[in-house]
Amino acid sequence: MSPSTEFLDRLASAAVAEGLTDVTYEFVSTPIGELLVATTEQGVCRVAFQQEDPSGVLEELAWNIGGRVVRSASETQQIRDALAAYFEGDPADLSFPVDFSLMHSSFRRTVLEQLRNVGRGHVVTYGELARRAGSPRAARAVGTACATNPVPLIVPCHRVLPSSGGVGNYGGGPERKVFLLELEGALGA
Amino acid sequence: MMPSISYLPPFWTLVENHADELLRYARRLAGDDAEDIVQEAFLRGLRSYPGLKHGDHLRAWLFRITTTTAFDHSGKRREIPVADLSGETFEHSYDDGNFESIIEFLSDVNRDALRLRFVDDLAYEDIASKLGCSPAAARRRVSTAIGSLRERLT
Structure with a gap:
């Protein structure tokens, strides 16, 4: 058994509202498989392909950016919508701000x-x-x-x-x- | 980079792994208020998460926060004097809403069992060997301790 979606959504919303997140993430289905997208206040910090182990990706985010990693559909809505439009052929660029915290060089x-x-x-x-x-x-x-x-x-x-x-x-x-x-x-x- | 086991995990994995058992525990303590209590307990956890020094015994930490949150939620906390902790050093100095002051009224034998469960995060078999009793007796002591907490709350 796992906690209800309603319980998780409510918790994520409260955490976001109080500014208690370092990173928010969500999964998005695309023609090239399920992607994990993660964002910070600065911008998109990670997009991971299906074959990358999600728990490893989340640990990478926790250790490099901050432990308060929270799954939030609403915080990642814009980027997920833009990705969906991109795969439908929308010519608009994915011109989101990027947080390069994971890139040290x-x-x-x-x-x-x-x-x-x-x-x-x-x-x-x-x-x-x-x-x-x-x-x-x-x-x-x-x-x-x-x-x-x-x-x-x-x-x-x-x-x-x-x-x-x-x-x-x-x-x-x-x-x-x-x-x-x-x-x-x-x-x- | 090979992280040691005590790195702080992504908080949401704690939520996904432990929300259910915390909800069951909170239901036992406080019935219908369980969801509100566990929500607040996780938020308290998030508030102090950046200050944590290592990732050991986080499950036990969450059980302690859930316990203290249940007392705050019921308003019963005001009746409990805050224990004098000066001079005492805790192996786990994590903010847990002063769990110790809440369990002070328990009998020594039940309190020790509950600490091994909610501070040291031990399984019943290990609690039993620490206390020199059977695993069934260890489970009973923890259960009795929780029952006493519940009585205080109602």
Whole structure:
């Protein structure tokens, strides 16, 4: 037996109303599987794919940001609605504020901030992104930044491709990367 | 990074893992007010959570907070003098609404059993070996202690 949804919702609302949360999270169903989305007051701090163990993701949030991790449908409503619209083909960008607390390296942050400028339907190579981040020779480090992106989709690391061709790697798996690029019309027919 | 076992867990896992047993306990103590009491107990837990130093015995901590919240909720708390805790050091200095002052009226034997359950978070078998009695007797002592708390509350 688990506590009733009503009980949990009431508790989450009271906690949010009193400002007692460090992180709020919820799950959202998408065509590429169930995603866990987590937010702080600053913005979206984590988007996790299904194959990442949710309890591990929540622990990561608790240890790096704060233990008051609360599941809240209402606090995550906007981001969940925007993701649903995105998967339905809405061309609007997922331009939410991002909380990069989980990203400790400032170079990686710079890379991800640059990557936010790559819009829907566009792609960029690792080398080009390195150049835009001010370190043209750091293509490999850019690859690491993308691989450790805490907020996939919000920061569109699926739009970064190897210059050698193909779609390259993706934290969510290459098939998800292909799906997203096709959804955005970025893979030429 | 390999965290030790005593890291503070995400609070919501405590809610999901323990809400039911806390609700059952609160129902035993206070009947229909159980939901309100456990809601408030979790909020109190959240308020002091950032100040906790480790993640040991959190389940027991929640049982203590639920107990003290039940007393506050019923208004019975005012009749209980706050125990003088000066000079005493607690192994678990977590804010639990001064649980000790509430259980002070219990007999030594029942209070010891309840402490092993709600402070040290021991299973009945371990309580039994600490107290030198059978697990059934340990369970009975805890149960009697809770029954006495309930009487105080009504």
